[in-house]
Amino acid sequence: MFKHSTKSTCHSSLIVCLFLLSGQTALWSQLAYGLGFRGPGYGIPIMALYDLDHCNMCIIKDLPVRGQDLLTLPNGDVMVLLVSPNANPRYSYFETYSFPNTTPVNVSPNIPGRWFRSIIDYNGQYYVTYLDSLYTIDLGNYQVTPIPGAIPLPVPPPTQIEMVFRLFEYNGGLYAVFSPSSSVITYIMQIDPANASASTLYGTVNGLANDLFSDVSILDGQQYISGTGAPGVPYYGASVFGFGMTPPTAAPPVCGANFPSVPGYPFIPFPIAPYGMVDAPANHPFFPCICANKAGEIYFAPSNRCLGSNQITVNVGVAGIPGNGDLVRYLVVSDTNNLAGSLIVSSASPIISVPPALIVPNVPYYLVMAVGNNINNSVDLSDPCLKLSNYQFVIWRPAPTVAFSVSNPNVCAGACTDITATFTGVPPFTLTYTATGIGATTQTFSSNTGAFQICLPPNTPAGAFSIQATGLGDSYCSCP
Numbered sequence: 001m002f003k004h005s006t007k008s009t010c011h012s013s014l015i016v017c018l019f020l021l022s023g024q025t026a027l028w029s030q031l032a033y034g035l036g037f038r039g040p041g042y043g044i045p046i047m048a049l050y051d052l053d054h055c056n057m058c059i060i061k062d063l064p065v066r067g068q069d070l071l072t073l074p075n076g077d078v079m080v081l082l083v084s085p086n087a088n089p090r091y092s093y094f095e096t097y098s099f100p101n102t103t104p105v106n107v108s109p110n111i112p113g114r115w116f117r118s119i120i121d122y123n124g125q126y127y128v129t130y131l132d133s134l135y136t137i138d139l140g141n142y143q144v145t146p147i148p149g150a151i152p153l154p155v156p157p158p159t160q161i162e163m164v165f166r167l168f169e170y171n172g173g174l175y176a177v178f179s180p181s182s183s184v185i186t187y188i189m190q191i192d193p194a195n196a197s198a199s200t201l202y203g204t205v206n207g208l209a210n211d212l213f214s215d216v217s218i219l220d221g222q223q224y225i226s227g228t229g230a231p232g233v234p235y236y237g238a239s240v241f242g243f244g245m246t247p248p249t250a251a252p253p254v255c256g257a258n259f260p261s262v263p264g265y266p267f268i269p270f271p272i273a274p275y276g277m278v279d280a281p282a283n284h285p286f287f288p289c290i291c292a293n294k295a296g297e298i299y300f301a302p303s304n305r306c307l308g309s310n311q312i313t314v315n316v317g318v319a320g321i322p323g324n325g326d327l328v329r330y331l332v333v334s335d336t337n338n339l340a341g342s343l344i345v346s347s348a349s350p351i352i353s354v355p356p357a358l359i360v361p362n363v364p365y366y367l368v369m370a371v372g373n374n375i376n377n378s379v380d381l382s383d384p385c386l387k388l389s390n391y392q393f394v395i396w397r398p399a400p401t402v403a404f405s406v407s408n409p410n411v412c413a414g415a416c417t418d419i420t421a422t423f424t425g426v427p428p429f430t431l432t433y434t435a436t437g438i439g440a441t442t443q444t445f446s447s448n449t450g451a452f453q454i455c456l457p458p459n460t461p462a463g464a465f466s467i468q469a470t471g472l473g474d475s476y477c478s479c480p
Contacts (some may be wrong), residue, residue: 035067035080047080047102061102068092069119071126077105078458081128083115090367092116092128094142108142120167120442122174127193129165129176134196143399147196148404150174167191264289293371295387296320296328305395306477307361314350320389329379331368339370340381361398366391400425400474409465413437416455417465423448425474432471436460 014334034048037303045063057290069081078097084090091112095104121139126137128144132151135144165178170196174191176198189201297318305312310334320328330350335342344365345354352367359365374379380386400423407418423429423445431450432442443452454467472479 009055026093033070035063037068046081053174063095068115068117069210071119071121073139075446079119081116081119084110087115090115094139111142111144114144117165118167120169120174121194122167122169123194127167127174129167132165132178134165134191134193147193149196150192151196152198241252293322293323293326293385293387295371296369296389298369298389298392300365301354303393304395304397307359308356309396310354310356310359312352312354312367314352314367314369314392316350316369320369320387322371323385325374325417326371326385327374327377327379329370331370331379332394333366336366336368339368345376359396361396364393364395366393368392378462397474397476398425399477399479400429400472402429402469402472404465404467404469406465411456411458411465413456413462414458416453419454419467421445421450421452421453423450423472423474426476427474430471430473430478431469433467433469435467436463436465442471 034046036046036048045066047060047063047067061289062079063082065082065085067080067082069221071081073079073096076098078099080095080097081092082095083092089112091110092114093110094106094108096106097103098105112131116130116135118129120127126139128135128137134147134151136147137144165176168175168177174193175188176191177188184224187201189198191197192199296316299315299317314330322328327348330347330352331339332344332352332354333339333342334344345352347353368391370379370381370386372383372386373390401449403422404423405420405422407420408415409417411417421431423431425448427445427447429448430442431445432440434440435454437456438454443450456465
């Protein structure tokens with residue numbers, strides 16, 4: 001089912017089989033096509049594209065029926081093995097795609113009577129499997145020829161037999177990975193295709209659940225196995241594992257059950273693991289559907305600032321991850337739906353200085369971390385792969401002011417006068433003042449107008465009464 005791939009993994013909200021791109025640059029080397037399902041259980045069959053380095057994916061198209069396996073043809077076209085949705089009638093057929101065209105360039109006739117599980121090009125001969133049997137197939141006329149005899153089982157047959165053989169090539173040999181449907185055990189063995197005999201049993205991979213399309217890949221010379229961990233085992237959930245061949249041993253998952261959910265498709269804690277892995281064309285036609293950069297996260301920052309305090313620090317919680325040719329910039333914008341048209345400042349540092357002349361008071365601005373293509377040392381805001389953090393808003397507030405009205409500015413020593421304070425800003429206000437014969441006094445006012453009384457001490461020298469604010473603060477700003 002494949003030769004010389006690069007890496008594989010799965011999405012925990014989808015049932016997925018993957019086949020991988022080889023010959024890519026470091027940025028794109030872990031991209032993969034995949035077959036599977038979206039939605040709960042066996043939902044809608046899909047063809048998908050995965051970024052295995054960052055555990056992202058996008059759906060290329062919905063398929064008409066369930067996909068079983070993938071094969072890259074010598075001309076670079078991709079053949080998909082599909083099966084009927086019901087057992088009556090039961091049949092298999094193939095669709096061939098020449099990407100980037102997502103309409104099949106060829107659809108084979110139905111091959112009745114069997115649900116083929118796997119297809120492989122081994123030494124110039126195409127083979128398919130059905131239950132515990134091996135067939136040759138002519139892709140010119142889609143005729144299948146059984147190889148006499150069934151592949152011998154290395155263990156006594158389970159009470160409910162549904163042998164799901166997945167073929168793979170390793171070090172020039174043809175191998176099968178399979179799970180009896182009533183067993184929480186996955187077996188690995190070498191097959192002699194001339195007579196469908198098993199020449200070597202490589203052993204078991206314990207802990208993978210029954211009949212859930214476990215599959216082995218040789219990726220850049222390393223072995224990997226994908227499967228669904230059974231309840232109670234260390235790697236519960238659909239995952240791709242590092243894998244040792246002798247004896248078969250699963251290592252921690254690559255992306256595995258922690259693959260993030262796709263928007264619109266809820267997380268499913270026990271999906272079927274990837275299956276049917278096979279090489280894909282070297283030049284991927286669906287860029288930039290999958291992007292290597294990652295958005296970061298910024299934490300809450302003071303949302304209200306005083307005019308004149310034009311330097312603001314973005315509180316970075318999770319750093320953005322640039323891909324090749326990308327950079328990270330911290331932006332101040334006035335419209336989250338029009339970044340380019342409302343950009344105030346772009347900064348390479350999370351400490352941003354905003355020119356006062358560009359600030360309109362009492363208008364909300366937004367801080368955001370952007371990760372995208374480097375265009376003249378700035379982020380290309382039209383980059384299809386542009387990734388943005390969450391937004392935090394900031395509003396620059398004008399400093400509060402106060403004006404005093406004195407009812408009797410000619411008040412005598414030992415007498416009192418009424419004072420009215422009128423404020424601009426947002427209450428409550430904290431006012432500190434001095435007045436004739438009175439030291440520094442602080443009062444709080446709950447509205448934009450406040451009245452209070454000042455009584456002069458008996459020994460206050462004669463002269464006109466005066467009052468002066470020495471400190472003022474409102475809900476947002478304080479002035480000395």
